[in-house]
């Protein structure tokens with residue numbers, strides 16, 4: 011069985027190869043290790059291997075894991091990203107215990123996150139989740155509504171609007187993977203042409219990170235390629 015260290019090295023090689031192929035600096039692409047369903051022990055093992063940013067989908071699981079990780083390594087500078095669906099009555103722990111939230115898709119949620127972000131902390135980094143696959147999935151703001159949402163989120167004092175996040179429909183054909191990511195990239199470029207100054211494109215997972223990097227991803231969210239197959243959830 012390969013270790014988390016060796017799998018992290020393999021993912022890094024894949025990222026490096028994709029960067030080389032698209033003539034992008036390796037430093038432009040950040041690896042977010044998606045640790046959902048895996049325990050604090052897995053996070054600690056990845057941290058010991060040099061990984062510092064972790065993505066979680068389920069709030070209570072994430073909060074429990076954060077406590078366990080902090081107890082084991084009080085000195086560890088771990089960066090926590092929330093990448094799951096947000097319930098509007100659960101925004102306070104998100105605003106309090108995370109560094110990033112990738113899945114903002116409604117103004118009401120953004121307003122609550124901004125109001126509930128403790129003033130002692132730096133503004134919460136957020137991405138707007140875009141529904142790039144249309145009917146196929148319900149998550150994310152429709153591209154037609156994106157500019158209006160971005161304009162309002164950008165005004166919220168305790169949020170820092172960093173960019174866009176997308177989860178395209180799973181697709182095995184690389185050119186189709188690239189098409190979906192290119193559409194997200196086009197929205198990102200359009201917002202930046204409007205002066206938003208975004209620096210983050212959160213897209214690409216274990217199965218399609220090469221295509222995402224080719225289309226400009228700056229954060230790839232990788233779970234199973236690092237931690238192995240998930241059981242259940």
Ligand SMILES: *Cc1c(COP(=O)(O)O)cnc(C)c1O
Nearest residue numbers: 044067093215216231232233234
């Ligand atoms: C689970 C998950 C990932 C990681 O998926 P893998 O296929 O295991 O790499 C990435 N992004 C989101 C939003 C997820 O829910």
